[in-house]
Amino acid sequence: MTRDFSSRGSDRARYLFAGQASTHATPYRDASQLRPGGMPDGVAAPSDLDFMDRSNPFFFSDRALHSAGQYIGRTMPLAVGTFTKRPGNTILFDSGGLQFGRDPKQWQGNASRAWALRFLEAHADEAITLDVPTRVITPGILPFGSFGAALTTTVDNNRYFARHRSGGVRFLSVLQGETSADAVAWYDAVKVQPFEGWAFGGSLRVDYIHVVAMLLRLIKDGLLSPERNRLHFLGVGTLTHAVMLSAVQQALREHLGDDDLLITFDTSSPSHLATNGKIYGYPNITPTSFAMSILKPPADASHQDWNTPFPVSSSRIAERLLVSDLCEPAFTRQSGWDALGHEIAVNHNHESLLRGIDDANSHLEMPSAWSSLLAPDHIIKAHRALRTMFRHLDPLAHIRRQRAAFAKIGSAKAKEGEDA
Template sequence: MLTKADLLAQNRAIYLPAISANYANFARNGAFKRKVGGLIPADLDFLDPSNRYFAYPFALYSAGQVIRTPNKLPKACMVAQRDRNETIVLGDSGGFQVSRGTIEFEKDTTARRMLKWMEGVADWSMVMDFPTGGIGPGFMKPHVERLIAEGHDLSAMCKANGQSLDFNACLLQTQINNDQFVAERTAGATGLLNVLQGRNEAESKAWYEAVKHYPFEGIAFAGAHQNHFSLLLRRLYDLHIDGQLQKCAWVHVLGVSTLDIGCLLTKVQRCVREHWGYPDFQISFDSASPFINAANNGMIIGQTLDAYGWTIRTAGIATVGSNDLPLSVSDFCTSKLHRKTDRLGREMIAARTATGNRIGMADLCVGKAKIAGQRDRSGLDVDGSYLLMYHNVQAFVTAHAKAHEVFFGPEQWRIPLDTLSIAGAIDVMFRGEPITSAMGGVVYAPVRDPISHIKRCQIWLDRLAIQRTRPTSRIGYNIGQAA
């Protein structure tokens, strides 16, 4: 079983599945409507360290998906009733939903409600930021008007930092919420992460300078920081130079869970620990992909890990042929993955999970009906959807573990060039430029100006944020070793 202590000891960035509220409730309070391979709803509670199939002690849980009424308290679900000594849950404040109007914003009432909810359910919690991602779609326009009507001088902020009205509305409302969190938090109830937003370097820097003084216990990187490693490294260096990083007991990167970025975040974590001397520095990252995929009839069937790209493979199971129904879920994953990729000559690994070995495709796909002129249709009912979510979580966690084995192992040829380039640039920033000594060995010349190094390597550091439209050239940065 995967225990909290064992995983933390691996010195890895930790993936947090962002749990669906319905799933969390079902695993503790639900009941299957039919027999499903001898499983009971409690078997789906992967936060339970005694789970007989699969236990995983980390997760993200968002107040934004459960708080819809003013007096909503944490429900007696698998998150609220977990063993807090054996698990770690990061609370998301729901600022995304609040800024977009999905949850009504009631000034300090909303922030207070989110804070108190997270204090009751989470070990670490993000402050209620207003994301800059809402600027483009126009979600910040009503908030700009509201803040100006309340007497806030957004124009003065624009003149001071050179950013737009919408950006400064995001920043100002976040500062107001931060002040409230500082004033109203219960000491020791949950560690708070200061959220850093920004869509580019200018916004990221302005945001950082405006919020870096808050006395929170960690940092959450949002916006473009999730896949622009130039931004992430710049802010980490700022935190280091400003003496803030030593106060960060937890660092989270929001809304990203690709295999290559997960490994690169581990690379950053190990470099910070080794070269900057912060032995307890810990990074996590999250996504709701296992649950969203399942909600859309998507099964994680495996992964490809080779120089052409690292991908978690999914297959739609809204329609499943009669010949697949007798297969176990794990055997279906193996069969389907090979059908999808055998003509490409890819390095592929099928997903085999504990529940996937026990239950069959017929346990997932019910309501089988013959439609004239079409394949047999096998739809998922509620029971099947929850079983699929559980399989997907384990498949996702296992995929990241295997990716780390390859990334930090001897098979460097299996790592895509873009990922290797980023790893090499990170390595040089922290360790120094490799040069040949007079004795013929390799020594490292320290980088005197890390920011200049980041600027010089920015085109490579941000490669994973760029939509690739043609094969990558092999002319580029001296990538070194990923490990």
């Protein structure tokens, strides 16, 4: 039976898989082109890998993220694929600001702004505005060689989008900054051109004391209203951040009286792990651990005759797989997984992570007497502080009382394949 992740935990923050171009295209390729020897017995057709199709035999999600940065300069519409707009689904597109920032030679001012806006309006339901992420600033490298240059370009981009948009896409304005002072300066500059929501970028996006301070600014300025009730956290996807963002969403909904306010967060971790021949297992949730397990299964062409069950069954697709189903010789790839095997691994990783996030939220939603037996103490304290912050006269002071718990979260290594 298909597992429908769109209908689970309606009060929880939603994880969006930041899918690659190959994940968009593979389900709609001819099977004989993907693997001349035929599909594995457990996968009837490439279309079984389209997790945004409600009739998918494995699992379904109605939300995902795709990045325009993979297609910079492209003028032809994307072919039909996994991340094509369709009724009932929501595709959030990143604008490509990270890619422009990493390769400034691609930046052409208004021409780049016009391309990004046209591309997003053609393919997205929701989209991140075209920012210059502060983490790509390289002093002396034009045109984004300083914080001021990055902010000025971002403000100009916002003005261009506001002036030329058609109105068919919901845009989220990005909040950046690597220090508190820079983050406030950035906010003060972009808030004068508000869109329909907010995206948190920069290293401070996982500093919950900072996040709460920014949310309080948004509320005070009237910029977290029903017209702007979408929040997205870029490059975040561990179990810890999943439950923290669920707590923030629940607290905001209760405080603002807005049950439609939604927080989403994304990583490309399912693809990143598969590229390195790794897979997610089951979540490891105990009083000393709160993370997805990661394994390195047989992934070499020499394993193509291993007709043994796939060593992990934390996804629907894995329940049907043999090791040999993935290990098809592919001399152009580092591992023994060919293009089809890679996408099968991505599909497995995606569902396994969704299941892990589901389990993590369920653990923290239990009465504290029970959750304390199942999850680390600092996770429980931080989660509870966020969930109850608006029940206190000074929400920020309430959060700061648990600074030790939040510091432990901030210092934890990204052990779950989280994007840098």
